[in-house]
Amino acid sequence: MTTINDIAKLANVSRSTVSRHLNKNGYVSQEAQERIDKVIQETSYLPSQSAKSLRTKKTGxxxxxxxxxxxxxxxxxxxxxxxxxxxxxxxxxxxxxxxxxxxxxxxxxxxxxxxxxxxxxxxxxxxxxxxxxxxxxxxxxxxxxxxxxxxxxxxxPDYNATVEMITYMLENGYRDISFIGVPEDDPAVGILRKKAYIDTLKKYNLPILEERMAFGDFSIESGYDAMQTIMMHSSQPNAVFVVTDNMAVGAMQYLKENHYSIPKDIGMATTGVSRLSKYIEPVLTTIDFQxxxxxxxxxxxxxxxxxxxxxxxxxxxxxxxxxxxxx
Missing domain, CATH: 3.40.50.2300 (Response regulator)
Structure with a gap:
C-alpha cells in the first residue's frame, strides 16, 4: 500500500510538503503541487481517514x-x-x-x-x-x-402554504371542506396547518365542524382510516384537505373503494410531491416544498x-x- 513517504519520494519533495499539500495548510509551490498530484493519480493513493482524523480532530x-x-x-x-x-x-x-x-x-x-x-x-x-x-x-x-x-x-412555510391551498379550494367553489391532519406534537404540520385551515374558513365565514376533522400518523393507512371516520358522519364534505400526500393516498383509496368519484363527488388537495402521487389517478393537487x-x-x-x-x-x-x- 502506498504511503505518504512513498508519495514524497516519488515526487522528489519532503514528507512535510506532501502533508501541507494534502491538508491545504501551508505554502507549496505550483510545480511541487503538480508533481505530487501526478504521483497521487498514478498510484491511486488515498489518505488514511484515521490519520486524517488525528491531524484535524475531525472524523468527516x-x-x-x-x-x-x-x-x-x-x-x-x-x-x-x-x-x-x-x-x-x-x-x-x-x-x-x-x-x-x-x-x-x-x-x-x-x-x-x-x-x-x-x-x-x-x-x-x-x-x-x-x-x-x-x-x-x-x-x-x-x-x-x-x-x-x-x-x-x-x-x-406551513401556515402560508396551507392558507393558499385552502383559499384555492374555496375559489374553485368548494365550501364543505374537511381536514385530515396529524397530532399537535408536531408544531409545524400538526398545529400550523390546522390553524391555517381554521383561519381560512373563518375568513370566509364558514363553520368549523369537529366531525369534519380527523387525524393520522403520517402513514397511508392512517389517511385511509381518517377519511373513513369523516365519511361516517351525516354531514359529508365535498372536498378534503390532507396535510401530507402520503395520507392523501390512503384517503383517496378509501373514497375509491366506496365508489366516490374524485373530484366529481369529493375534491382533494394536499401538501408534498411523492413519487407515488404522480402515478395515481387523479393526480393530486398539491404543494411542493422542494x-x-x-x-x-x-x-x-x-x-x-x-x-x-x-x-x-x-x-x-x-x-x-x-x-x-x-x-
Missing part, C-alpha cells in the same frame, strides 16, 4: 436524525443532504426516531459519542428539553422542519458552522403550488 462524518426513513419527505431531504456532504468530502450516519420525540435527544447524545463533526435534525418538536440539548451539544446541530428557538434552523433543495440548504448552514460561522440563522424554505386534477 455528519449525523442525520430522521423521524422516519421510509417517508418520501425524508428520502428527498436525504438526497439533498447527501449531495452537499459529498461535495464537501463528508460522509453521513443516519438514525431514525420512529416519531418518538424522546429519541431526538437520545440520538444527539449518541451521535456525539460516535464523534460526528455535526448533526442535522429533521425535527418533530420544539420542546425546551430538546432546545437545551442542542445548546449544550459539543458539535454544531442544525434543525430542518421546525422553527427551533435559539437554534440555526430552516422551517417550511425537499431536496431543503436538504441542500440545511447542509449548507451546517457547513457554515463547521467553517467557523457561529451566528444563529433562521430561514423559511420556499414552496410552489402544483395543480393536479383532484380538484
Amino acid at each position: 462524518v455528519i449525523g442525520v436524525i430522521l423521524p422516519k426513513i421510509s417517508t418520501e419527505t425524508a428520502s428527498r431531504v436525504v438526497d439533498g443532504i447527501n449531495q452537499m456532504l459529498q461535495e464537501n468530502d463528508y460522509q453521513m450516519l443516519l438514525t431514525q426516531t420512529s416519531l418518538d420525540k424522546d429519541k431526538e435527544i437520545a440520538f444527539i447524545k449518541l451521535l456525539q459519542s460516535r464523534n460526528v463533526d455535526g448533526v442535522i435534525l429533521l425535527g418533530t418538536n420544539t420542546d425546551e428539553a430538546l432546545v437545551n440539548e442542542i445548546q449544550k451539544a459539543d458539535v454544531p446541530v442544525v434543525v430542518l422542519g421546525q422553527n427551533m428557538p435559539s437554534t440555526t434552523s430552516i422551517s417550511y 425537499n431536496e433543495d431543503a436538504g441542500i440548504a440545511i447542509t449548507r448552514l451546517l457547513m457554515e458552522k463547521l467553517n467557523g460561522y457561529n451566528k444563529t440563522k433562521k430561514l423559511t424554505h420556499t414552496y410552489r403550488r402544483l395543480s393536479g386534477n383532484s380538484l
Whole structure:
C-alpha cells in the first residue's frame, strides 16, 4: 500500500510538503503541487481517514436524525443532504426516531459519542428539553422542519402554504371542506396547518365542524382510516384537505373503494410531491416544498458552522403550488 513517504519520494519533495499539500495548510509551490498530484493519480493513493482524523480532530462524518426513513419527505431531504456532504468530502450516519420525540435527544447524545463533526435534525418538536440539548451539544446541530428557538434552523412555510391551498379550494367553489391532519406534537404540520385551515374558513365565514376533522400518523393507512371516520358522519364534505400526500393516498383509496368519484363527488388537495402521487389517478393537487433543495440548504448552514460561522440563522424554505386534477 502506498504511503505518504512513498508519495514524497516519488515526487522528489519532503514528507512535510506532501502533508501541507494534502491538508491545504501551508505554502507549496505550483510545480511541487503538480508533481505530487501526478504521483497521487498514478498510484491511486488515498489518505488514511484515521490519520486524517488525528491531524484535524475531525472524523468527516455528519449525523442525520430522521423521524422516519421510509417517508418520501425524508428520502428527498436525504438526497439533498447527501449531495452537499459529498461535495464537501463528508460522509453521513443516519438514525431514525420512529416519531418518538424522546429519541431526538437520545440520538444527539449518541451521535456525539460516535464523534460526528455535526448533526442535522429533521425535527418533530420544539420542546425546551430538546432546545437545551442542542445548546449544550459539543458539535454544531442544525434543525430542518421546525422553527427551533435559539437554534440555526430552516422551517417550511406551513401556515402560508396551507392558507393558499385552502383559499384555492374555496375559489374553485368548494365550501364543505374537511381536514385530515396529524397530532399537535408536531408544531409545524400538526398545529400550523390546522390553524391555517381554521383561519381560512373563518375568513370566509364558514363553520368549523369537529366531525369534519380527523387525524393520522403520517402513514397511508392512517389517511385511509381518517377519511373513513369523516365519511361516517351525516354531514359529508365535498372536498378534503390532507396535510401530507402520503395520507392523501390512503384517503383517496378509501373514497375509491366506496365508489366516490374524485373530484366529481369529493375534491382533494394536499401538501408534498411523492413519487407515488404522480402515478395515481387523479393526480393530486398539491404543494411542493422542494425537499431536496431543503436538504441542500440545511447542509449548507451546517457547513457554515463547521467553517467557523457561529451566528444563529433562521430561514423559511420556499414552496410552489402544483395543480393536479383532484380538484
